[in-house]
Amino acid sequence: MYAAAGANARACSRRGRSLILPLRPLAWPAVTIRLGHSHEADDVFLFHALTAGKVDTGDLQIEPVVLDFQGLNDKASRGELEATTLSVHAYAYARKHYRLLRSGWTFGEGRGPMIVAREAMTAETLAAASIAVGGVTSSAYLAMTLWNPRARTRVLPFDKVLPAVETGLVDAGLMVHEEEMALELTGLVCVHDLGEWWSGKTDGLPLPLGSVVVRRDVDEDVQRQLHKAVSESVHYALANRQEVVTAVRGTVGGLEADLADDFLGRYITDLSLDIGDRGQSAAEEFLRRGCETGIIPDSLPLEFAPSAAAEPSSSARDGARS
Known part of the structure; x- marks a missing residue:
């Protein structure tokens, strides 16, 4: 789509000659996504690249909303934010509002709360x-x-x-x-x-702790872009570990470098890039047992946001911004 004043081109008369000026593509306004996360070390580590401008978010404008995990879980139960980190337990109460991303999870491998x-x-x-x-x-x-x-x-x-x-x-x-x-x-x-x-x-399954979700009414092309941005943020953190650990220590405060690095290494792994079959099985088993015990409502099957890279179509963009 191109901007023009009454026509597809503008002709200017200069010394008897017509000058055709090049047209510029009409830029779509940024889509604002309020992303909830906690001030704890693992969330800061996961989202440092995303919130520090080290990840290309395309036409997404990420607006961090920082709360403690209980506040985030409460907001998710009401569907208040477009995206947020969410305790896997709390997904059972927020499922009607949100889909899960496959990236950005935390698990305890034989160790946990x-x-x-x-x-x-x-x-x-x-x-x-x-x-x-x-x-x-x-x-x-x-x-x-x-x-x-x-x-x-x-x-x-x-x-x-x-x-x-x-x-x-x-x-x-x-x-x-x-x-x-x-x-x-x-x-x-x-x-x-x-x-x-x-x-x-559970024969060695990791304990699912935290997830990232996106609200169901967010356009699916935007959901894909968000998943890509979160995945790239996690990848950046794992590939630039010392840099991001230093940033975590600066944000959280009072953390010894070795202690912070050891902690983050235990809970943020390759499963944080993509939960894969093993991580998904762990989450399903966790929530299934919770339901069977009568602690939580049925929250299966897990529902995931689309994650395949795709260029948003013009019609989808029109719908997202109308």
């Missing part, structure tokens, strides 16, 4: 312990409830969980994987690793 206490506990003592939790839609919470459906929980603000354990307000606390780096600073001990438990129960 932990139940921590002031001292070691026997299995019997732990089964009867009071456990502080920071949110009931985290994947850590679903994993804990699958492990012990009768767990005695006490919901506290996210940042009050570990202090509650330290002061004896509760017997134990559910530490989401993002808090793992702080464990050695607290003096608390891990009494149960839910990622290890899950691996043993």
Whole structure:
């Protein structure tokens, strides 16, 4: 489509001659996508390239919305953002609004969210312990409830969980994987690793923790562009690890380089580029067990956004911007 004033070309008279001026293609306005993500190290690592302008987003204008994971899960349950990171557990409550991307996931490979206490506990003592939790839609919470459906929980603000354990307000606390780096600073001990438990129960499947979703009403060509941008951001982070770890430390603060690098290496892997059959099987098993136990509504089959690279057609672009 070309811009012209009343015709496909504009003729200018100059000394009796007509000058045909070249026409410029009409540029489509950028499509704004509000992308929700947390301020935790893994999300900052995954989306650094995307938010720092190191990835070509085409005609997408990415607008970061930074909240804690519970706030993001709550917004997703109402379909408020065009795209967001989302606890895999919370997908069960947001499925009607969103499709999953195949890129941008986090998994625990034989390690994951932990139940921590002031001292070691026997299995019997732990089964009867009071456990502080920071949110009931985290994947850590679903994993804990699958492990012990009768767990005695006490919901506290996210940042009050570990202090509650330290002061004896509760017997134990559910530490989401993002808090793992702080464990050695607290003096608390891990009494149960839910990622290890899950691996043993599923013949070695990784524990699905976080995903990225895009709202269903977003044009499918835009969904493809977003998937491509997220995938390239993850690829950039893995290929430029030290640069991005340094950026993470600058954003999150208080992280030792080796500790941050080790943590990110455990939870962001090739499955973060594309979950593949193994990652998808893990997510399906996680949600299936949650439904069968009566914890969450049925959320299968998983529904994915289109991810094949495709140049948006002019008609689709017209529809996206009308």
